[in-house]
Amino acid sequence: MSESNGFAATIASLVVDRPGTVxxxxxxxxxxxxxxxxxxxMSGGTGQFTEASPAQESYDEVQAQFGSPFAVETGSTLVIHRDENVLSxxxxxxxxxxxxxxxxxxxxxxxxTSSPATYIARELDPTADTLTAQHQVIDRATPSEIGGAVETAExxxxxxxLLSEDFNSESxxxxxxxxxxxxxxPGRDETAVGVTADSAFRETQLELQDIVTTYEGDFTVYGSGIIAEEFGQxxxxxxxxxxPAASLLILGLxxxxxxxxxxxxxxxxALVTALVWTFGLMGWAGIAFxxxxxxxxxxxxxxxxxFGIHVINGYRERATKEGLAAAMRPTMRQLVVAFGIVTGTTVLGFSANLTSQLAPIRDFGVIAALGILVTFLVFGIYLPAIKVLVERLRERLGSQSEETQQTGVKSPIGKDGSVLEPLLTAGIVFGRRAPKLVLVGVLLTGIVAGGYGAGVETSFSDEDFLPPEDIPDYIEYAPEPFGTGTYTVTESTNFLEANFEPSSSDSLTIYYERPMTGDTSLELIDQAGSIPPSAIEQSGVRTESRSIQTVIDTYASQSPEFAILVARNDRDGNGVPDDNxxxxxxxxxxxxxxxxxxxxxxxxxxxxxxxxxxxSDATQSEVSAAGTLLENRLRGDxxxxxxxxxxxxxxxxIYExxxxxxxxxxxxxxxxxxxxYHFLFREWMLGLVNLLPILLTVTLVLATMRAFDMKFNALTAxxxxxxxxxxxxxxVHLVHRFIEEYEGTTSVYNALYPTMRGxxxxxxxxxxxxxxxxxILGIAITPILQTFGILTALSIIYAYLTSMIILPAALIVWDRFGSMTEQKHPQGDTVVTDGGDREVDEFEWVADGRNHEFKRVAEGENDEFEWVADGRNHEFKRVAEGENDEFGWIGDG
Structure with missing residues (x-):
């Protein structure tokens, strides 16, 4: 541990001796x-994720070959018109x-541009090729003429x-x-599914939106540019x-x-400095927000x-009237090592997201890891240096509070006699009486929670990144600048899904590559849909689908000549041509x-x-499984x-x-x-002890997600x-402090109590x-942030509770079998060491490694104690005095 102490001592000296330079x-x-x-x-939306999907390449080919009238990615803008009767x-x-x-x-x-109005105008006058001509046709038409044109256009x-599903051609x-x-x-080559915040149509559709608002009627503009604008907003x-909400809450606490x-x-x-460093680095690295x-x-x-609380609290624990350096120097020597271990584990945890195939998740891992490194530097070096400068200035100015003037410093959290002490030491009470039972309980809880949590589902959709249709009142009516803009995309999306037939972007698409002039080409497509998968809509015993066969059926119903051509080449009379x-x-x-x-x-x-x-109620996985089934039914690519x-x-x-x-x-x-822990303390097993609480925490988080139907999404991944x-x-903080305390004591309890209190x-x-x-992310606008905030807060609470409850028991078990105990107390030693100074003292009986409670019943050369466990008296002779008195066991009384 000498190298780490040397490094820590160097940092401590730099902070205490040269704070101004720092x-x-x-x-x-x-x-x-x-x-x-x-x-x-800035970059937002789902489009940034789809590059990793193999199906995206096929979708690109479909868009390039065939396009899609409703796909907002293809250069189209939709204007939704709502009225009592849009065909009036x-x-x-x-x-x-x-x-x-x-x-x-x-x-x-x-x-x-097209709309029901243009189709009706062309039915009334096939020569009306321009909008002006179509406008004139509609102006001159009577309601009955319009009704007849609607029946034909139907x-x-x-x-x-282009019409809602409540369309009635007769009326x-x-x-x-x-x-x-x-x-x-110009310059646009993007065809990916989803929308990013830098969509090429943003300015175009925003201008179109401004124009539409000047016209009479209920019109809403919908498209990739509008979605991109709202993603950025x-x-x-x-x-x-x-x-601001997080800052106010954290600063208050x-x-x-x-x-x-x-x-x-x-x-x-220090907080502001850490944020400036992190996002400044992100800007220089060119990573979009x-x-x-x-x-x-x-x-x-x-x-x-x-980190800040540990620095201030550690300083207050050691601070006396002997001087600032006497408190800050040992605090820094201890915390620099602890912060280094914590920073290492946190950076490694966040960096694990670099294994993801999804670029935004990798970016998250990079920025989070950089942010933790920055936080270590700012709170591990910068904040203590500022603290030293400020305290020296306060000493010179005499501006310390009454409590500080009396005791030298504000009292630390969890000091002896504080209201928190019973809660902080509860884990010791449990661990002292039955440490192995505690660990068995941890194992069983982890197995049950992990097994239950294994059923957590996964989802990914635009809705994760968009605000709800109904914005909560606390957001909608928040004062400026904390309020929000106006959002239309979620409402428009829900309206389109509820009132219009699915577009190609809402359907399962099969891209089929094979010579379509072969005799069985259309029959294969027809047969593939003859037994519909459960996720596909049905019409009778067949799938609801649209293909070249749909065009054949439509034209055959309108043209007798074409119908004869189809029938002549239909071998089995099912309406699907086989030849020619x-x-x-x-x-x-x-x-x-x-x-x-x-x-x-x-x-x-x-x-x-x-x-x-x-x-409409089919899940993504069900639709994907239906696509795989249809792929297998079709011969070819x-x-x-x-x-x-x-x-x-x-x-x-995301799940992967x-x-x-x-x-x-x-x-x-x-x-x-x-x-x-091996190189610093020669106790590698303590590294594994550190992991026990967090492994249980992970299983509890998974179980919580499933219990409350919280799914893995792009952020909770x-x-x-x-x-x-x-x-x-x-x-890490608890185990590191325990080691510091343990090295100077002969009792595991003398190390645990100051560790858990301080x-x-x-x-x-x-x-x-x-x-x-x-x-506080739970009050965010979008569901993806709300879920992440709630779950992360719960995971932090779980990690704290499991550490406070499990670690004392784990360290007691480690103490009985660990090398440090064996070095301190050779086998056969019958020393009993004093573990407390209360009415009923606690002793560690080294001979059996267990702890026993004794009550002092007589004092003298040979003190007498009543063993509380069996009510008998035992005599001990004090053989050494110190922080932990040592007694020789004379015999039973």
């Missing part, structure tokens, strides 16, 4: 890192007004897709319609809510813990307060349905796409894709990330602790590794502030 260096570095804050950019003449005119006004803006680069599936009524605008966006709004204005201000200054990283500030605030498919496709391309053919069949007739409508399948892939990667990062965190943390990284801190008291304060700071 502060100046840190101020210069703060200015340098602070300049990086201007370089921080007045409503149709209002929609055309919007279409004309938007198309007239050259900056929006509108290439094409045969066109593209017309029906020509519907309560909602969609207008579609296709844009040309959510990040800003979340920070405006979470960081910090003030209660320090009970000193100067110590409080020192802590605040995403929703996942919103969780970083509360985490760093919590860990920083943890090339001629059938050519006839379709020469028909009014040419555009529909392009949606399902490539120009080369070698690629096709089939869209299967999924049940068939690939299941679509938003749901891609998101299911990501959900699988959670498990692998957990195993990595446990493994590397265990190796680190074993090596550290990091939770288990974060739990290891942060939770092991509590056991360090346990500091941990209580840091647990409350850390859990509160991270738990």
């Amino acid at each position: 502060v100046i260096v840190f101020l210069i570095l703060t200015g340098a890192f602070g300049a990086g804050l201007q370089q921080v950019s 003449k007045a409503s149709l005119v209002r929609m055309l007004d919007v279409q004309e006004g938007v198309s007239a803006r050259s900056g929006l680069r509108v290439q094409d 045969q066109n599936p593209e017309f029906r897709e 020509a009524r519907a309560t909602a319609a969609i207008g579609v605008f296709s844009h040309e966006v 959510i990040i800003v709004d979340s920070l405006q809510i979470v960081v 910090l003030f209660l813990a320090f009970r000193d204005l100067f110590d409080f201000l020192i802590g605040v200054f 995403s929703q996942l990283l919103i969780a970083i500030p509360p985490l760093l605030l919590g860990v920083g307060i943890d 498919l090339e001629a059938i496709y050519a006839a379709l391309r020469d028909s009014p349905h040419e555009a529909s053919v392009e949606r399902y069949l490539s120009d080369s007739n070698r690629q096709t796409v089939v869209y299967y409508d999924v049940e 068939a690939t299941a894709t679509g938003t749901t399948v891609i998101f299911a892939d990501i959900a699988g990667l 990330s959670a498990i692998i990062s957990l195993l990595a965190a446990i493994g590397i943390t265990a190796v680190f602790l074993v090596l550290v 990091t939770l288990l590794a974060v739990t290891i990284g942060m939770g092991v801190d509590y056991s 360090t346990g008291g500091a941990l209580t304060g840091s647990m409350l502030t850390t859990a509160a700071g991270v738990g």
